[in-house]
Amino acid sequence: MASASPEIQQRATQLRQQLQKASYAYYVLDEPIMEDAVYDRLYRELEELETQYPELIVPDSPTQRVGDIPADKFISVRHNIPLYSLENAFNLAEFTKWQERWQRHLASIPDNFEYVCELKIDGSALALTYENGLLVRGVTRGNGVTGEDITQNIRTIQTIPLRLNLDNPPARVEVRGEAFLPIDIFEKINQARATAGEALFANPRNAAAGTLRQLDPKIVSERKLAFFAYTLYIADAEKSQPDNLQVPGISSDEFFNPTTQWESLELLQEMGFKVNPHRQVFQSLEAVADYYNSWDNARQNLPYLTDGVVVKLNSHELKEKLGFTQKFPRWAIALKYPAEEAPTQVENITVNVGRTGAVTPLALLQPVELAGTTVQRATLHNKDFIEQLDVRIGDTVIIRKAGEIIPEIVRVLPELRPENSQTFQMPHNCPECNQPLVKPENEAATRCINASCPAILRGSLVHWASRDALDIRGLGEKIVRQLVEANLVNSVADLYDLTVEQIASLERMGTKSAQKLVNAIAESKKQPYSRVLYGLGIRYVGKVNAELLANYFTTIAQLAQAQTANLAAINGIGSEIAQAVSEWFQIPANQTLIERLQAADLQLAKSSDRETSRQTQSLAGKTFVVTGTLPNLKRAEAEDLIKQAGGKISSSVSSKTDYLVVGENPGSKLEKAQKLKITQLSEAELRKMIE
Numbered sequence: 001m002a003s004a005s006p007e008i009q010q011r012a013t014q015l016r017q018q019l020q021k022a023s024y025a026y027y028v029l030d031e032p033i034m035e036d037a038v039y040d041r042l043y044r045e046l047e048e049l050e051t052q053y054p055e056l057i058v059p060d061s062p063t064q065r066v067g068d069i070p071a072d073k074f075i076s077v078r079h080n081i082p083l084y085s086l087e088n089a090f091n092l093a094e095f096t097k098w099q100e101r102w103q104r105h106l107a108s109i110p111d112n113f114e115y116v117c118e119l120k121i122d123g124s125a126l127a128l129t130y131e132n133g134l135l136v137r138g139v140t141r142g143n144g145v146t147g148e149d150i151t152q153n154i155r156t157i158q159t160i161p162l163r164l165n166l167d168n169p170p171a172r173v174e175v176r177g178e179a180f181l182p183i184d185i186f187e188k189i190n191q192a193r194a195t196a197g198e199a200l201f202a203n204p205r206n207a208a209a210g211t212l213r214q215l216d217p218k219i220v221s222e223r224k225l226a227f228f229a230y231t232l233y234i235a236d237a238e239k240s241q242p243d244n245l246q247v248p249g250i251s252s253d254e255f256f257n258p259t260t261q262w263e264s265l266e267l268l269q270e271m272g273f274k275v276n277p278h279r280q281v282f283q284s285l286e287a288v289a290d291y292y293n294s295w296d297n298a299r300q301n302l303p304y305l306t307d308g309v310v311v312k313l314n315s316h317e318l319k320e321k322l323g324f325t326q327k328f329p330r331w332a333i334a335l336k337y338p339a340e341e342a343p344t345q346v347e348n349i350t351v352n353v354g355r356t357g358a359v360t361p362l363a364l365l366q367p368v369e370l371a372g373t374t375v376q377r378a379t380l381h382n383k384d385f386i387e388q389l390d391v392r393i394g395d396t397v398i399i400r401k402a403g404e405i406i407p408e409i410v411r412v413l414p415e416l417r418p419e420n421s422q423t424f425q426m427p428h429n430c431p432e433c434n435q436p437l438v439k440p441e442n443e444a445a446t447r448c449i450n451a452s453c454p455a456i457l458r459g460s461l462v463h464w465a466s467r468d469a470l471d472i473r474g475l476g477e478k479i480v481r482q483l484v485e486a487n488l489v490n491s492v493a494d495l496y497d498l499t500v501e502q503i504a505s506l507e508r509m510g511t512k513s514a515q516k517l518v519n520a521i522a523e524s525k526k527q528p529y530s531r532v533l534y535g536l537g538i539r540y541v542g543k544v545n546a547e548l549l550a551n552y553f554t555t556i557a558q559l560a561q562a563q564t565a566n567l568a569a570i571n572g573i574g575s576e577i578a579q580a581v582s583e584w585f586q587i588p589a590n591q592t593l594i595e596r597l598q599a600a601d602l603q604l605a606k607s608s609d610r611e612t613s614r615q616t617q618s619l620a621g622k623t624f625v626v627t628g629t630l631p632n633l634k635r636a637e638a639e640d641l642i643k644q645a646g647g648k649i650s651s652s653v654s655s656k657t658d659y660l661v662v663g664e665n666p667g668s669k670l671e672k673a674q675k676l677k678i679t680q681l682s683e684a685e686l687r688k689m690i691e
C-alpha cells in the first residue's frame with residue numbers, strides 16, 4: 001500500500017483540528033460552530049483517509065474515541081495520588097465548626113483567606129492521567145486507593161479531551177472530576193430500558209456508575225456521559241522525572257502554574273475541560289451561606305443533579321499547610337442538602353404486567369407527603385431489586401425523591417420490622433392470563449411470554465394511543481380495558497374497524513363520546529410514519545430510534561426487508577436494536593398487523609418533501625429553546641408545536657438560537673439569552689407567531 005503523501009498528511013491533520021475544535025465548541029462551550037451535516041462529512045473524510053492510510057491514525061484522533069473491542073474485565077490499579085472523600089456539613093452550625101477547626105490547626109489565621117464554592121455534582125469521581133498532553137489512563141474512584149482502569153470508556157466522553165489544549169504540556173498531569181448523566185439522558189435511558197423490559201436505573205448517579213463499568217465502549221458512547229473537572233495536579237517535574245528535565249513545556253516560566261483553586265479551574269478550562277460555570281469565590285462565611293441557600297432552589301432548574309455545594313480554601317499554599325486527616329482534606333467540606341426522604345410503610349406488594357410482558361413488582365405505600373406530592377406507590381423494579389433491599393410487606397421504608405426523578409425506596413428500617421412481616425415471592429404464573437412466567441438468565445425482568453395475554457394487549461393499545469405515538473385522545477386505560485374485555489379489540493389494527501354502535505355498547509359510554517372516539521381514531525391515520533413505528537412498540541425502538549429508522553428506511557416495506565447489518569450501520573442504532581427490529585418483522589402475526597394497518601390507511605412511509613412543504617411552516621429555519629414553566633403548555637407540548645410549524649428545538653442557548661420561549665423560573669438559560677441578546681417569547685407570543 002502506498003504511504004500518505006505530505007498533502008494527505010496535512011489534510012488529515014487539518015481535519016483532526018477542525019473536528020476537534022467543532023466538538024469542543026459543541027460539547028464544552030455549548031456554542032456549536034458547525035452544522036451537524038458538515039461535521040459528519042469531515043468526519044467521514046478523515047475516517048476514509050485513516051482506513052486508506054492506517055499510519056495516519058493517532059490516539060487523539062476524533063475517530064479514536066470509541067474502541068472496537070469490548071473488555072472482558074477491568075483491571076484494578078493503584079491511584080498515583082489517593083482520592084479522598086469530603087466531610088459533610090448539613091447546616092451552618094456544622095459549617096462554622098469546620099471553619100473554627102481548620103483555623104485552630106494553623107499557628108496563625110491568615111488574613112483575607114478566600115473560599116471557592118462549587119456545586120457538588122451527584123455522579124462518579126474519575127481520575128485522569130495525561131502524559132505529555134495525551135490522555136493515557138482513566139480510573140474510577142474505587143476505594144480511593146485503588147480503582148478500575150476504564151480508559152476505553154472514558155475516551156468516549158466528549159467533554160474529556162484526548163489531548164490537552166496546551167502547546168507545551170507538562171510531562172504528567174492528573175485531572176479529577178465528576179462523570180454524570182444529565183437528567184434528560186437518564187430518563188431516555190430508562191425509557192429505553194423499560195421498552196426493552198430491562199431493569200431500570202434507580203437514579204442518574206447509579207446509571208452513570210453502571211455505564212462507566214460497561215465492558216463495551218460502544219454502549220458507553222451511546223449513553224452520552226458528561227464530565228465536570230474540578231481538581232488539577234501538575235506533577236513536579238524535578239521530583240517525578242529526574243532524567244527528564246528537558247521535556248518541552250516543563251520550564252515553570254513558560255507554564256502557568258496555578259497558586260489557587262480558582263486558577264486551577266481556569267487552567268482546566270483552558271486545557272479543554274468543561275468546568276462547572278457556577279463556581280464563585282467568597283471572603284466570608286455569610287456569603288458562602290447565601291450561595292448555599294440560593295442554590296437549594298436554583299438547583300431544581302439545572303439539567304443535572306447536585307446534592308450540595310463543595311467549599312474549598314482557595315490558596316494552594318494554605319491547603320498544603322492544612323493537609324489531610326485520616327479520611328478527609330482539612331481544607332474542604334461538602335455542605336449538603338438534606339435529601340428529600342420520608343419514612344412510610346409498605347402495605348402490600350403487587351405486580352403489574354406491562355406491554356412488553358415484563359412483570360414489575362410495585363410497593364403500595366401508606367400515602368406520604370414528599371416534595372410537594374402525595375406518594376402512594378413505588379416501583380420495586382424486579383426480583384433482584386427486592387432481594388437486594390430485602391423489603392417485606394409491613395416494613396417501614398425510607399422513600400426518596402430527588403429532582404424530578406420518580407420516588408424510589410432507598411432502604412428498609414429493619415429495627416421497625418413487625419413480627420408478622422411477609423416476604424414477597426414473584427408469582428410463577430401471570431396474574432392476568434395464568435400462563436407460566438419466565439425469567440431469562442441474562443435479564444433482570446420476569447416475563448409473561450403469552451402473545452395473547454390481555455395485559456400485554458392492553459399495554460400495547462395504551463402505548464399505541466399515547467401522546468408521542470398515535471396520540472388518540474380519549475383512548476385511555478379504562479376504555480382499553482373495556483374494549484379488550486368485550487372482545488371488540490384483539491390488536492391495534494382492530495381499533496380502525498370499531499363502529500360507533502360497538503363503542504356505545506360499552507358501560508357508561510354515550511353515542512356522543514363514542515362518535516368522538518371513532519373520530520379521534522380516524523384522525524390518527526394522519527400521524528406520520530415515525531410515530532406509527534414508535535407505536536408498534538418494537539423492543540428498543542423508542543421515539544428517537546423510530547425517527548432514525550424512518551429517516552433511513554422511508555417505507556415500512558424497506559424497513560421490514562432491511563438486513564440486520566444495514567440497520568446496525570445507522571449511526572445510533574446498535575446491533576442489539578438492529579436484531580430486535582429484524583426479528584420483529586419476521587414474526588407472521590406482525591406481518592399481518594402491518595398489512596392490516598396498510599389496509600386501514602395508516603402512514604407507513606415517510607411523507608414526501610412536497611407534502612411537508614404544503615403544511616404551514618411558519619417557523620421554518622428558526623431555532624428555539626424553551627425554558628421555565630409555561631402557563632398552559634408542558635415543555636414537550638410547546639416543543640412539538642414548534643417542530644410541527646417547521647422550527648428546530650435546541651436544548652441549550654447559543655449564538656445559533658433565534659428565540660427563547662420563557663416561562664416562570666427560567667434559570668440560567670435566560671441569563672445566557674440576555675447576554676447573547678436573543679429575542680424572548682412568552683407562550684402567547686409563540687402561539688401568535690405559529691398562527
Ligand code: IVH
Nearest residue numbers: 084085086118119120121125178230310329
Ligand atoms: S472535591 C479531596 N469538588 O463529592 C477533594 N468533589 O463527597 C475531593 N464531588 O468524591 C473532591 N462535585 O465524587 C469535589 N466540585 C466538586 C465535587 C466533588 C462532586 C464528589 C466527588 C467526591 C465526593 C465527596
